Amino acid sequence: MSVLFDRIALIGIGLIGSSLAHDIRRLGLTKEIVVATRSADTLKRAEELGLGDRYTTSSAEAVADADLIIVSVPVGASESVAKEIAGNLKPGAIVTDVGSTKASVIAQMQPHMPENVHFIPGHPLAGTEKSGPDAGFPGLFEGRWCIFTPVAGTDETALKRLRGFWQALGSKVDEMDAEHHDKVLAIVSHLPHIIAYNIVGTADDLETVTESEVIKYSASGFRDFTRLAASDPTMWRDVCLHNRDAILEMLARFSEDLAYLQRAIRWGEGDKIFELFTRTRAIRRSIVQAGQDVDAPDFGRPHPLDKK
Numbered sequence: 509m510s511v512l513f514d515r516i517a518l519i520g521i522g523l524i525g526s527s528l529a530h531d532i533r534r535l536g537l538t539k540e541i542v543v544a545t546r547s548a549d550t551l552k553r554a555e556e557l558g559l560g561d562r563y564t565t566s567s568a569e570a571v572a573d574a575d576l577i578i579v580s581v582p583v584g585a586s587e588s589v590a591k592e593i594a595g596n597l598k599p600g601a602i603v604t605d606v607g608s609t610k611a612s613v614i615a616q617m618q619p620h621m622p623e624n625v626h627f628i629p630g631h632p633l634a635g636t637e638k639s640g641p642d643a644g645f646p647g648l649f650e651g652r653w654c655i656f657t658p659v660a661g662t663d664e665t666a667l668k669r670l671r672g673f674w675q676a677l678g679s680k681v682d683e684m685d686a687e688h689h690d691k692v693l694a695i696v697s698h699l700p701h702i703i704a705y706n707i708v709g710t711a712d713d714l715e716t717v718t719e720s721e722v723i724k725y726s727a728s729g730f731r732d733f734t735r736l737a738a739s740d741p742t743m744w745r746d747v748c749l750h751n752r753d754a755i756l757e758m759l760a761r762f763s764e765d766l767a768y769l770q771r772a773i774r775w776g777e778g779d780k781i782f783e784l785f786t787r788t789r790a791i792r793r794s795i796v797q798a799g800q801d802v803d804a805p806d807f808g809r810p811h812p813l814d815k816k
């Protein structure tokens with residue numbers, strides 16, 4: 509593959525930043541990767557893993573002369589990063605981010621972006637419950653969507669260059685406005701995480717079932733929730749605080765629908781329950797058909813007898 513940007517600065521080198529580093533290197537998309545992160549410990553680990561060519565704890569220093577800057581920090585830190593890098597950006601550079609919420613990131617970053625740089629907010633729909641520089645791996649973005657939420661007046665050439673970058677990583681690129689993104693993500697990502705955090709918290713708080721029983725007898729349904737509920741607390745606190753309106757709207761709908769289900773269970777209305785469970789099963793089939801997941805039972809996880 510060919511060099512798309514002479515120098516790429518990665519601000520934040522956790523799961524997403526380090527996965528980007530692996531792929532940029534593997535695919536030869538730049539001549540130089542500059543890695544910046546807030547703490548000396550994370551920086552040292554990034555260096556041990558060989559994620560970049562140069563390393564610094566100063567975001568301002570990292571962006572100097574960079575052609576593409578990718579900000580991969582918790583969304584609540586977007587404004588402080590924008591302020592820090594604003595004065596050192598090269599004219600014509602593209603500044604993008606990977607934050608899970610978009611309206612808030614735009615509100616935090618855009619006011620600080622100089623006129624002569626291209627600020628293009630983005631969000632790759634790819635990740636795991638792990639965090640930190642050790643969590644990244646090559647191919648994370650392969651076959652996944654990356655959504656851009658461009659602001660008014662975005663330069664078409666810059667958009668095309670950034671699209672080319674994500675496509676080189678194997679992603680499919682889509683565009684929508686930030687408010688719409690935040691609503692869509694509230695239902696497909698943010699609510700499932702909140703529900704998972706809540707159900708695992710409820711199990712932890714139960715007085716009639718001991719914690720050791722929850723762990724000992726955890727069925728696959730509960731275990732699937734614990735995977736989501738093990739996600740990074742800082743990242744998810746920030747998502748909750750920075751997509752508040754859309755999340756509250758979806759939670760209100762969710763609570764209404766849960767009350768409907770609760771009522772159907774209370775009154776023994778099997779038809780209603782069966783109709784809902786049939787509809788939801790079809791959604792799973794559509795996701796598999798769209799190539800967004802595998803059809804294998806239990807997500808294809810190995811079981812004891814598979815090893816024999």
Ligand code: NAP
Pocket residue numbers: 519520521522523524525545546547548550551580581582583585588589606607608609631632633634635636637638639640641643740743
């Ligand atoms: P992560 O693994 O926890 O890494 C976070 C990085 O941001 C680290 O380099 C950390 O630096 C830095 N950081 C943390 N707090 C900061 C602050 N207050 N100021 C400046 N830097 C700070 O996180 P991640 O999973 O890569 O997530 C990064 C972004 O990607 C988030 O906005 C998230 O919403 C988005 N995203 C995540 C996923 C996912 O599944 N994880 C998927 C799509 C998008 P130090 O370690 O040096 O403190």
